[in-house]
Amino acid sequence: MEAQFTLFPIDTEFETPAEQTTSDGVELVSFRDLVPEIDDTGYLTHAIYAYPAKFIPQIVRYAINTYTKEMDWIVDPFAGSGTVGVEAYLCKRNAVLFDLNLLLNHIMPLKVYNGKKPLPEAELFKRLTAMRESNHRFTPDWSNVGYWYAPEILEVLSDYWGFIHNTDDDVSASIIKAALLKASKRFSNTEDRTPKLARSKRKLSAIAELLEENWRAQLDEMVDNLSLKTLRSLNDFVIYRQQHHNDQTPEIQWQGGVDSSYITVPRECDALITSPPYLQAQEYIRSTKMELFWLGHTEEAVRELSRLEIPYRKADRIVETETLDKVREMLTRDDLQKRLDSYFCHTVNALENAMDQLKPNAAACIFVGNPRIDGITVELWRILAEYFTERGWTFEKVYEDRIKTRKLFGARKNKNPDGMKSEFLLILRKKVICQTAAPRRESLLQDVEALAPDPKTSPDSDAS
């Protein structure tokens, strides 16, 4: 199975809750148990792309079933790899998705493939053959590309990507693109199982061994297999739609490459379902830059996006709540104070932008962890609940999903060696009249001050 950096990784064990409600009113649940109809987090088109900290579809499905009805509009300002979009589509809901990461624009056309008929395999294999015979070449705009590849592998990948950038941009090309992205990572010098780029002795010796073997045939086999797997997922998706959707086709809209801290959601929605970025160093753009470069985005564009990423930028206002103020008092390190301020400023801005466009009585379903910063637990759900209830939202409930063991990014030398123990789904309800957010000015790049990631939480050896 492909390595997926999900909020609930495959090797996680779950505790079945003993009692149902904790003393402060948190309802203990297991979303996997609550949604038994989904027994594979990668079902249909969910696993076509790897993405750091993906939602498991069960959480989204539960929120959709409980808080929306057919043909409602759902908004997700931190859409990532579009899990909310796929689940919305399958459940006959419309959705509007935003994310800073440009990958969303490449991911969504495949994940919510709108073709009417299953795709023939022969067509795909014809394209794969054409790719191997093509004379085009594509060199990514990435000054350090040579650090990440053996020269002979880079040459072949540049040829394959040359074909992709010069062929019709149809569904077969998109299928091959998705396969090539995974293969370009697997055949690079970076570790496959860490989200960020990281050269390791293990991977370098694996590549050296590969170069002694018939690596080209192995690369081709991987691209063929992944392409075929994706084609079959799309065909299953088409069949699912034929069986379930009758004449109603949901509409899924997306915009990757946008800063949700400053967006205007173009329509009224019936619910928000989202999972904001991690407070700890996740760096989604840096983790996916290899993919972005191969897809044709420039080093400059990727750098600019990274500077807008939460929480590595300057706060333009200070969010205050009782619990957050207590955390601030305990934090002694200036850089972590800044990160905390940045995190809450821009996460709350983005949530507010989306929540302002919710209809009265709509639910906002916000999925967060309980991260620790310098050993101090930051109860995200409580802070968000405090912030929004002060502004007229009703706190409806919070679900807690407990995780027994967690091996998300391997051993890390920080003050939180066990990782998070629980994840929370906070439900807020919009009152008929809610205080609206102050209009925010557009983000200007010159206002953005990148905050250096904490070296303790950035274990990679990313040289670019």
Ligand SMILES: C[S@@+](CC[C@H](N)C(=O)[O-])C[C@H]1O[C@@H](n2cnc3c(N)ncnc32)[C@H](O)[C@@H]1O
């Ligand atoms: C926890 S991930 C969301 C994953 C998503 N739920 C999924 O299933 O794939 C958080 C997302 O926030 C995005 N993000 C970070 N800063 C952002 C910003 N300023 N504007 C919009 N999105 C941002 C990251 O790119 C990342 O995709």
